[in-house]
Amino acid sequence: MPPPILQARGLAKQFRGFHAVDGVDLDIAAGSVHALVGPNGAGKSTLFNLLTGFLRPSRGSITLDGHDVTGLAPDRVARLGVARSFQITTLFPQVTAREHVELALQAPTGLGWRFWRSEDRLGRFRDRALALLDDVGLADAAEVPAAALAYGRKRALELAVALALDPRVLLLDEPTAGMGAEDVERTIALIRAVRAGRTVVLVEHNMRVVANLADRVTVLTHGKVLVEGGYAEVRADPRVITAYLGEAHADR
Numbered sequence: 001m002p003p004p005i006l007q008a009r010g011l012a013k014q015f016r017g018f019h020a021v022d023g024v025d026l027d028i029a030a031g032s033v034h035a036l037v038g039p040n041g042a043g044k045s046t047l048f049n050l051l052t053g054f055l056r057p058s059r060g061s062i063t064l065d066g067h068d069v070t071g072l073a074p075d076r077v078a079r080l081g082v083a084r085s086f087q088i089t090t091l092f093p094q095v096t097a098r099e100h101v102e103l104a105l106q107a108p109t110g111l112g113w114r115f116w117r118s119e120d121r122l123g124r125f126r127d128r129a130l131a132l133l134d135d136v137g138l139a140d141a142a143e144v145p146a147a148a149l150a151y152g153r154k155r156a157l158e159l160a161v162a163l164a165l166d167p168r169v170l171l172l173d174e175p176t177a178g179m180g181a182e183d184v185e186r187t188i189a190l191i192r193a194v195r196a197g198r199t200v201v202l203v204e205h206n207m208r209v210v211a212n213l214a215d216r217v218t219v220l221t222h223g224k225v226l227v228e229g230g231y232a233e234v235r236a237d238p239r240v241i242t243a244y245l246g247e248a249h250a251d252r
């Protein structure tokens, strides 16, 4: 196994005494695609928010490349090379796909959108923005306003915005949620393409996506790690079948 790029030790988050994440140890190997799965309410989103600095842990630690990043603000974490996909679909309906990516490229952390837009400034990012749109299959949609993009293409645009940061670690929160079969296949191919040279952490309900992409799977239940391993190993684990996969695998 390659060394971990992202590590959590004893990570915990309580909400008014409720243990949403409860002592999680996690090793994300550099260059891997690592899926976090588990039933609703298992703590996946909370863990995701802890890893990206959007929530401060109640206890435990997070290290990136061996450096302690526990409790750092999201923009600091992003600047260190950890980016997440955002649900940007409702933010700027009239802004084109290209402009979205240009805005992301000009914001040093990808987090601080600027509401003034100077064509001159953004023009500097045009080529890179078009290349990123091409990477996610949106080359033909560069001048289309976000609101006019079909659902699957909006999600592809979110991915292009996250990639604008050129992150070493890319966290994707349910990248195929709400997608039809065709868009799911396209997204699987897309993640395969963008994983080159990166580490990808994926919260995903769709087991087909996990089976296709994940080198490693961590199953969470009740805020704790239930099982971790390769997909086949995890899928066959009786504890997992009981807790989750049996039901979720019934062909979603």
Ligand SMILES: Nc1ncnc2c1ncn2[C@@H]1O[C@H](COP(=O)(O)OP(=O)(O)OP(=O)(O)O)[C@@H](O)[C@H]1O
Pocket (backbone or CB within 6 Å): 015, 018, 019, 020, 038, 039, 040, 041, 042, 043, 044, 045, 046, 047
């Ligand atoms: N801000 C919050 N305040 C109080 N409780 C919260 C908060 N965020 C999450 N929780 C609770 O923590 C638990 C874990 O939630 P979380 O969203 O992390 O689960 P999840 O595994 O991502 O679930 P899903 O698959 O449904 O998105 C849930 O019981 C949820 O109600």
